[in-house]
Amino acid sequence: MNPPILTARDVHKRFNGGPQSVEVLAGASLQVEAAQSLAITGASGSGKSTLLHVLGGLDRADAGSISVCGRDWTAMSAAEQGAWRNRCVGFVYQFHHLLPEFTALDNVMMPLRIRREPAAAAQTQAAEMLGRVGLAARIHHKPGELSGGERQRVAVARALVTRPALVLADEPTGNLDADAAQVVFDLLLQSARDHGTALVLVTHDHDLAARCGTVLHLSKGRLRPPGDFA
């Protein structure tokens, strides 16, 4: 059995900011091992993005425990969380969140530079990763000069370039056509297979979800196997 990379137990999260208090997560639990791919499905507004943010330490749970690579987010200071995220976690966002004024190469180098890797080494690794996602001929293009599918592949390269133990992907193919979605999805699954990356991805697409090793459905704040309406 592979070691667990991500363990979440009985996670609760409520938003009190708006006109009504919303309990989004009400005892969500999951475990993902190295090389395992987990798809999370759920209706719009069911809390999928909230769950990914909490799992990645971008937002705090109100209760429950979440450990990534053996460390619990709640036991870390904000600075330690930032360093741990950079070391262990890669994010792919629904709308790529690339920096528009930087080239594809600069965007992919960014997490390596945050790790204080020398510029030349970071550049080599970023260029290699962009080659792997099929963008060797586009490394000096800025996001505005790339297609939607190409931008999302840059975002995947940026998430994978540090070889993170865990990749969290929020609708990584949500704004792509079917062919581009397959390419991006294949890249993520291949990384899980080849490098032992634990992959958690949110998708509305049940065909894509079915290609993951495990599928869980988020409903009423909890994660259940699909079709389990308990």
Ligand SMILES: Nc1ncnc2c1ncn2[C@@H]1O[C@H](COP(=O)(O)OP(=O)(O)OP(=O)(O)O)[C@@H](O)[C@H]1O
């Ligand atoms: N900062 C916030 N303050 C108050 N309520 C919030 C906040 N963020 C999210 N919510 C509410 O929490 C619920 C879950 O939102 P979330 O974005 O996690 O859902 P989702 O399943 O990812 O939705 P979608 O599939 O539409 O992207 C929604 O009802 C939303 O209105």
